Every structure is written in C-alpha cells, then in structure tokens.
Amino acid sequence: MTTTPRIDPPLAADETTMLTAWLDFHRATLALKCEGLTDEQLRTRPVAPSSLSLLGLVRHMAEVEQAWFVSRLAGQETEDIYWTEEDEDADFNAVDTADVAGAFATWQAQIALARAAADGLSLDTVAKKPARGREVTLRWILVHMIEEYARHNGHADLLREAIDGSTGE
Template sequence: MTDNRVPPPFIGDERAMLNNWLEWHRGTLAVKCAGLSEEQLRERSTPPSTMSLLGLVRHMAHVEQVWFRNVLNGEGAPRLWGKDVNPDADFDEVDTASAEEAFAVWQAEIEHARELSAGVPLDAVGKSQRHGQDCSHRWILVHMIEEYARHNGHADLLRERVDGATGE
C-alpha cells in the first residue's frame, strides 16, 4: 500500500492539531483502499453487514457533505447516493457503483470541506442544526476525526479480509 500521509505534529495550536488529525484520518482511508480493484473494493464484510471499502468511501463523502456543506455552511445540498430513499444506500448499493465516481465525489467533498473550514473560526456555530442542536465548528472537526477513526478501524479489517494487508 502506498502511504503518503504526513503524521500530525506533536506540538501545535488547536486548529493545526484538529486539521492535521482530520487529514491523517482522511489519508488513512485512502491508504486502506489503495491498489485494489473495483471488485475488491466492493467485497463485503460478513453477513448481515453490507459494509465494504467502497461503501466506506461513499459514506464518508456523504458525511463530509452533511457536516461541512449542510451543517457548517447551511447549503442544504441533496443527499448523495440515493440516501433519501434508502438511508443505507452508500453501503447497500455498491454492486454496480463506480469506484472512480465514489473516489472523485469523496475528494471533491473533502476539498470543499477544506475551503469552508479554512474561513470559519473554531467557535463559530454552524448555519444549520443537526438533530435539533447547534454545533460549533470545533465540534464538527472533532466529530469528523471520530467518524473517520471509527470507520478506519472497519477499513483495517476489510482490507485484511480482501488481501491480507495490515498496517496503521
């Protein structure tokens, strides 16, 4: 697996730490998917789970969109992958999904999130609520780190199942 991640610094201000840890975890998911075919990316874990590496990429594109576009910036972007009809479509509907499209959408959402985040103070409150609650930019960044960290654990197991590769 190719690994171009830059480890987060041991010393830095809060914003640098949050941004660097988020970038580390975004990169970790990319590393876990590197070098695999579409079929390998679609390979499911164990029933009844529909989780796959491709599903995780699609899911994280959705999560980036929801938290940065919709909650932080109030854009109201439509849900990706048909999640309005099937809330688990990002995971359930990968059998014919394009890996190229999923990775392109995920990277575009990450880039948009970076741009939005760069101009917002950490204490700023998002323009939309999530589950009836206001969220600070700081909370969103911490949540995104947690979201990636949790799913990167899944990605570790999925990658090992696909081809035996392990690693941080």
C-alpha cells in the same frame, strides 16, 4: 507501493492546526486502506452479515463530509449523494455496480468543499444549520469527523485484511 501521502499530525500545535491535521491523517488513512485494490475488491463485503465494504465506507464519508461541512457549517442547500427514500443506506448497500472512480472523485470533491467551508473560520464558529436541534461549532464538527473517520478506519482495517491479508496502521 503507496501513492497516498499521509502526514503524521504534529505533536505540538495550536488547536486548529492539530484538529485539521488529525482529520487529514484519517482521511489519508482511509485512502491508503483502499489503495491497490481492484474495483471488485473495493465492492467486496467480506464480513457477513455486514453490508460494509471499502467502497461503501468511501461513499459514506463523502456524504458525511457534505452533511457536516457544506450543509450544516456553511448552510448550503445540497442534494443527496447516495441517500434515497427507498434506501437510506444506499451509500453502503448500492455498491455492486457503483462507479468506483466516480465514488472516489466524489469523496475527494466533498473533502475539498469541506476544507473550503471551514477555511479561515474560528473553532468557535457556530454552524449555520443546527445538528439534532442544537447549535454546533466548527470545533465539535472537527472532533466528530476525526471520531467518524477513526471508527470507520477500524472497519477498513478489518475489511482490508479479510480481502487480501494486508494489515498495518
């Protein structure tokens, strides 16, 4: 039984509606890939030598949501969620004893902040902080986030199948 609602994006809509619907679809897809698993299963890294786990993907996407929407787009000062100078990939690497419920709450909080940061803005809005030394628009951020989630949802498909055999879109 699934509890995460996932709404198919519309087949015809304005650009903002289309992009945000696809992003929400992919956000929900990652949640569905994690649904019904124990904390230990979410921490499992079943594809050696990779350090990827479903929990690591959730933690990573919390950081990505914050970086693109809150930090860059809105220009807010933020504190690193998982990144440390000692381990820049702590989102993926430090999952063995990580608080699973806390990680999911953090991810959902960052999604809410991301939505608030983008709410009412034109797709042509330039982010307050540059990315890679160049101006970036909300349109670019949305397309990038769809790509980021889609790529990691492919990873999540493989991880979930390796954990319990579950497959699906």
